[in-house]
Amino acid sequence: GAVVSQHPSWVICKSGTSVKIECRSLDFQATTMFWYRQFPKQSLMLMATSNEGSKATYEQGVEKDKFLINHASLTLSTLTVTSAHPEDSSFYICSARADRANTEAFFGQGTRLTVV
Amino acid sequence: GESVGLHLPTLSVQEGDNSIINCAYSNSASDYFIWYKQESGKGPQFIIDIRSNMDKRQGQRVTVLLNKTVKHLSLQIAATQPGDSAVYFCAENNYGQNFVFGPGTRLSVLP
Numbered sequence: 001g002a003v004v005s006q007h008p009s010w011v012i013c014k015s016g017t018s019v020k021i022e023c024r025s026l027d028f029q030a031t032t033m034f035w036y037r038q039f040p041k042q043s044l045m046l047m048a049t050s051n052e053g054s055k056a057t058y059e060q061g062v063e064k065d066k067f068l069i070n071h072a073s074l075t076l077s078t079l080t081v082t083s084a085h086p087e088d089s090s091f092y093i094c095s096a097r098a099d100r101a102n103t104e105a106f107f108g109q110g111t112r113l114t115v116v
Numbered sequence: 117g118e119s120v121g122l123h124l125p126t127l128s129v130q131e132g133d134n135s136i137i138n139c140a141y142s143n144s145a146s147d148y149f150i151w152y153k154q155e156s157g158k159g160p161q162f163i164i165d166i167r168s169n170m171d172k173r174q175g176q177r178v179t180v181l182l183n184k185t186v187k188h189l190s191l192q193i194a195a196t197q198p199g200d201s202a203v204y205f206c207a208e209n210n211y212g213q214n215f216v217f218g219p220g221t222r223l224s225v226l227p
Contacts, residue, residue, distance in 0.1 A: 006159070034214055041124045043205060044160070044217045093159050095215075104150060105215055107159035 002028045004096050006108030013084055013115055021079045021111045023094030029074035030096035034105065035067075038091040050077055084115040124203065126222040135193040139206035139218045144187060146208035150215070151180060151191045153202045160205060163191070193223075201225045 003026040013019050023033060032051050036044040048064075050056035050071035058064045068080040077096075081088055091112050095105040129135045141149070147168040152160035166173045166180045166189075173180050179192040189206050203222050207215040 004159075036217075043220050046214050046216070049214050091157075095160075104162055104165060106162070107152075110157070110159040112157070 002026075002096075002098070002106045004030075004094065004106045004108040006094055006111055008111060009109060010112045011114070013113070015085055015115055016083055018080055018082045019084055019113060021081075021092055021094075021113075023077045023079070023096065023108050025075045025096045025106070028096075028098050030077070031074065031099050032097045033071055033077040034095045034097075035069060035077075035079050036093045036095070038093060038110075040091075044093060047079075081113065084113070086115045089113055089115045124220055124222045126224060128224045128226055129196050130226050131198060132195055135191075135196045135200070135223060137191045137193075137204050137221045137223065139189040139191075139221075141187050141189060141206065141208040141218065142216070143208060143210055144184075146210045146216075148209040149180070149182060149189055150207045150209070151178075151189075152205045152207060152217075153200075154205060154220075155202045163204075196223075196225050198225050198227070 005024045007022045034049050035047045037047050038044045046059050047062045048056040048058045048069050050069050052071050052074050056069040071077040091110050093110040095107045097105045150165040151163040153163050154160045164175045164178050164180050166182050171182050177194045181190045203220045205220045206218040209215050
């Protein structure tokens with residue numbers, strides 16, 4: 001299957017700082033990228049959907065000013081957690097899909113964010 | 117056995133037995149479904165998919181069954197192995213929109 005690379009795998013940051021997470025599709029062009037958050041022993045919750053070159057669509061309850069998403073190219077999307085707080089500590093996962101039709105979405109390996 | 121509570125539902129099976137993991141989906145308009153496997157600390161890994169014009173699809177050691185009448189999806193794993201221990205999620209997709217994930221089931225393979 002196609003490869004989606006997420007970086008970093010694990011990050012620890014101080015409360016009040018910002019953290020950027022990168023999601024890259026390595027061997028295909030991702031028309032659509034998705035960002036999920038997963039708390040321990042829970043399912044994946046969609047945060048936002050981004051299409052290359054346009055603004056991300058955020059799910060209800062997700063603060064767009066706090067979770068900045070940029071999808072500047074067909075192979076790269078970034079999620080920036082601004083002014084992070086301990087409650088933002090979670091496992092963040094991106095996925096990418098090659099086209100808009102019903103096809104498989106490939107997942108990155110996830111980023112564990114710990115805010116201290 | 118299977119248990120549901122505050123924690124993730126867990127299915128325990130003996131090594132070599134067949135596993136059946138069930139999922140109820142919510143949207144009758146969903147037309148594409150995927151089963152994912154997630155190991156601890158890792159992102160979900162694609163197992164098998166099925167479109168709504170099918171009711172069964174087979175892969176290597178895995179079979180997915182779709183019952184649109186009752187909005188039910190199941191994943192059958194033949195000859196379960198220790199490496200199959202993980203959390204399994206079903207995901208539904210509606211006309212190319214985002215994927216909605218089920219709550220997940222933890223599969224534990226007993227030696």
